[in-house]
Amino acid sequence: MSLPRLLAVLLCTSAPLTAQVASSALKIEVRRALPADDIPQPALPDTAKLPRVLPVNRQSVYTRCETTLPLIAITFDDGPDPVLTPRLLDLLKQRGIHATFFLVGKNAAAFPEVVRRIVEDGHEVGNHSWSHPLLTQLSAEGVESQLRRTHDAIVKACGTAPLLYRPPYGAVRATQRARIEKSFGYPAILWDVDPQDWQHPRNAQKVYDRIQSQTRPGSIILCHDIHETTIAAMPATLDDLAARGFRFATVTQLIAYTTPPELMGPPAPKHLPMSPLGAPPPATAGEGTAKASE
Numbered sequence: 001m002s003l004p005r006l007l008a009v010l011l012c013t014s015a016p017l018t019a020q021v022a023s024s025a026l027k028i029e030v031r032r033a034l035p036a037d038d039i040p041q042p043a044l045p046d047t048a049k050l051p052r053v054l055p056v057n058r059q060s061v062y063t064r065c066e067t068t069l070p071l072i073a074i075t076f077d078d079g080p081d082p083v084l085t086p087r088l089l090d091l092l093k094q095r096g097i098h099a100t101f102f103l104v105g106k107n108a109a110a111f112p113e114v115v116r117r118i119v120e121d122g123h124e125v126g127n128h129s130w131s132h133p134l135l136t137q138l139s140a141e142g143v144e145s146q147l148r149r150t151h152d153a154i155v156k157a158c159g160t161a162p163l164l165y166r167p168p169y170g171a172v173r174a175t176q177r178a179r180i181e182k183s184f185g186y187p188a189i190l191w192d193v194d195p196q197d198w199q200h201p202r203n204a205q206k207v208y209d210r211i212q213s214q215t216r217p218g219s220i221i222l223c224h225d226i227h228e229t230t231i232a233a234m235p236a237t238l239d240d241l242a243a244r245g246f247r248f249a250t251v252t253q254l255i256a257y258t259t260p261p262e263l264m265g266p267p268a269p270k271h272l273p274m275s276p277l278g279a280p281p282p283a284t285a286g287e288g289t290a291k292a293s294e
Contacts, residue, residue: 105150195214
């Protein structure tokens with residue numbers, strides 16, 4: 001086709017298209033990104049006012065709590081340390097953050113003044129055994145001794161009985177867990193965020209990166225307040241989690257807040273009667289549903 005004929009064809013076909021577009025109203029929907037202050041935010045509780053009680057119908061094991069709200073719990077194991085734990089407490093107090101400390105009994109007995117400060121600053125204390133053994137290698141009597149000595153050491157140091165325990169290494173047999181719950185009323189608290197801050201070489205950046213990448217609403221974060229690199233990672237870690245909209249609660253607060261009201265029931269008593277392992281459970285103790293692997 002010659003150039004003049006091609007131009008003629010194009011001119012003839014463009015006229016109807018132009019007329020069709022001109023005769024119809026174009027509907028354009030303009031969308032804009034809302035400024036951060038205009039984006040609707042979910043209603044979050046004042047964590048300072050959340051109850052610190054365990055529901056009767058609690059689970060036997062928690063690795064995390066199911067919620068769509070950006071509520072999380074940060075926990076610290078193996079302390080208290082006479083130097084590092086007070087430094088951590090200063091960082092938390094500056095930010096108005098309450099954490100949960102799973103204490104090793106022999107450390108709680110050695111540094112009761114640090115335990116008292118943990119509680120006075122509004123944090124929560126949990127039982128992490130007397131000497132951090134692998135519970136699965138102990139007899140029923142050995143487990144009883146590990147937890148009871150630690151329970152008593154915490155009460156002696158601060159006057160507050162722990163409501164929770166974390167088995168060392170996260171390892172406990174189902175039969176042991178059931179006996180512990182019957183005797184002490186403790187649910188087992190595991191975790192879903194693990195920065196592996198105990199691994200060599202220890203590195204504050206690694207702790208920060210892993211917590212930031214793994215944390216989601218309802219997370220229970222595992223840390224250790226006996227490693228200097230972990231304490232060094234906390235300012236940026238806590239500040240950036242808060243900047244992302246997360247709000248911190250203690251573990252019992254997280255459990256209570258994320259338990260449906262119809263399952264909550266009256267709160268379990270704070271001081272359950274102590275009975276030998278394997279004895280019948282107190283009337284208020286819930287059986288729960290395990291979420292961790294056996």
